[in-house]
Amino acid sequence: MNALTRTLLGRLGGLVLTLFLASIVIFSAVLLTGDPIAALAGGAKPTPELVAQIRLEYHLDDPVWARYWMWLSGVFQGDFGRSFVYKTDVVSLVAPRFGITLQLVLLTVVLILIFGVGSGILAATRGARTDRTVAVLTSLGMALPTFVVAILLIWIFAKTLGWFPVYGAGEGFWDRLWHLVLPAISLAVLFVAYISRVTRSALIGQLHSEHVDTARVRGIPARRIFGVHVFRNASPQLLAISGTTIAGLFAASAIAEVAFGLGGIGSLLVQAAARADLPVVQIVSLLLVVIFVVLNAVADLISFAIDPTSLSEGMNA
């Protein structure tokens, strides 16, 4: 397993480097765009003296690199900074909200896998009529922005039929699930359509490949051909796409969270950006980068486990 160890170490090194670079970019970008005084003054009218006092207290006049270093060394000591607005540790701010976003994303992923991969398989294997139907539906799904779907769902299923709640995250497992169904659907629609198309084309690519033709000629049953040859060979491509899709869900969740009044990290990021609460914007942005990088690495590693040659291909692609 030497190759695997080397791959793992390489991946880990790349991961750390990516995070390091991302932290620099995020840190400096956030500093350049926002003015935190209003947030720091907490609603008081900031007199020139107060503004000066705040600038000093929060080192706002120090060079960016010095502040970055202060922040980074804090992170290594487990101190991720304090929210300018809430005056509390950002970790205690982000952690509970992250749970809700994670649950929302998990439910959405389940929906995407069932309906996206499912409809992709149907489109690739069940003849032209099914293929056309799925194509029409996925075009529609891709054309509908998440917030439009959210409004339609609220209107139909919450307001008119009254089957689902319109806001909030609920308490306890079933209540939470019930509250998350509509947000998850609104978030899933776009990605279902996307994954469906990717699945279809990956499968069709395999179905028309030489080794599948060979297997057919050798009289191997269709079901087995599909399982062993087609799906297995298509899966690295699907996994790679899934990694970025799931990571994208964490960012896209903001729209669903705002529309359905869920207090997740997406809506936290939107709020924090509006209030120029820089430490929160930094930590949430970084968290999104971490999720993105880690999920991609995991997808690659699973691909590698399925087909050891996929990794180099994947990296070159």
Next chain:
Amino acid sequence: MKRIGIAAAAVACASLLVLTACAPRDGGGSDDGAGNDEITLVDAQPAGTQPVDEVTWAIAEGEPATLNPANSANLIIPNLCDNLLSLQPDFSIEPGIAETAEFVDPTTFVITLRDDVTFWDGSPVTAEDVVYSLQQSTNPASQWYGAFALVVPDPAVGIVATGPNEVTVRFVAPDSTFRDALAGQGGAVMQKAFGEKVGEAVGTSDGGLMCTGPYKLEDGGWTPGSDIVTTANEDYWNGAPLVKELTYTFVSDGSTLATALTQGEIDGAINVPPTSRAAFEGDGAGTLVVGHSTSSYSFGPASSTSAAANPKIRQALNLAIDREKYLETVVNGLGYVQKTLVPEFSFQSMEEADIYQAGYDALATPEVDIEAAKKLVEESGEDVSVPLVLAVVAGAPQFQQTAAIIQSAGKEIGLDIEINEMQASDFGALFYDPSKREGVDFVATQGYLETPGVIGYPSLFLLPEQLGGIFNWSGYDNPDVTAHMTAARNAVDAETAANEFVAAQEIFAPDYLQVTLAGAYQLTYINKDLTGVVTSVAAYSSPWALHLGGK
């Protein structure tokens, strides 16, 4: 305190403005035929009679940053922390934790406390606690600093305990506005021991609070991002509330809020958006209650060098804007024409209200006169070929509409107005960072006054900067106005204060340091099974849920 004004309002609305931008609200054009004149104003509902286990209340402004009364104005704090004096729904002031609070001589103010008030932990409120609390507001970082500006700065002299139940406040000059301010959060009482133990974290989700109000915030009551759970204070000095658990949730998206309220998922909310009027007045789980407010929409000059600093240009715009159309478009008919920047409700329960009212009545009612407006533009001598830039906060439909109306009014009289929609944090920065105002000629905002009083708010716009005119960006300096305003604040009797203010208003009102576009009403939506809520703007300063209960 009468000057929350614009900066705080702008910062506070910042978050929800961006959030609402993500989803369309109910259209503003839904005319249900109900005219303005059919509105019945209710300032407080009849008290509840039945106990209720749980009530869920939505905070339309979104999650507050802190519950520390010295640093924030939100609708949760008034139910947790009592003020020294008690603001009534009609904006009159009655004793609260303070039995009496009066000037005993022109510069000495004595507060006598009730002896039966206790904090949530059962310990009695002492003069030391009150001194500690009032001193919070003498910090420039406090939202209520302006009200304490004339207090002797030396803490050993300014605010001191002069008996177990007596606090004395000494002033450098008489201050006719101070007593009114104590009915607002500038007069909120917190426990000294708790405050010193928790330090900076007072009012945060970690630090918590220790106050005397009808509802208690207990450890772990505030789950950031989720909700704030408060429980009834059974030993409340003014009677225990009927609602055992009052939970606040944060719904800043207007259409989500309207749906959740009308579906009955949330029991009530204050400050519901007027754009959802049709939904609220339709078939739903509750009713829309319209109450008096001091809130108003206005715009004013942001520069001393542009044409915006010329009163004639502002007078011209004032004559070009159709107020009835404005009311219909921006607040969906739930507002009224307001003549100047101090609304009537803010003085109607003050001593000598008649003098203030007569002064208000004597002001010109805004009307449309395009020809006169054009003439004023001509007379102004300003170069009108340069476009004037109007800044509004991005993402809020009511300000987009406001800007569009001002722009089209300008067009009619030959003024080219450009709209600059600014991101919330940049817009907030306009109010303290002069560099952010470069290239901006006008700023349009919404502000309100949470306690009675007429001097503080206009002072921000018309006094020279060193006298507290922190929003006087056009450099307005009229010695007569300054003299009358100073005399009004330093007056030792109410009649002089009223007469001096009216004399100042007579001069400054026609100069339109803020062109007032409309006064808005306080809009509260509440479940049909519940009653007892304060539905006027007094909700910002008084325990509005004290009498909340079942019908």
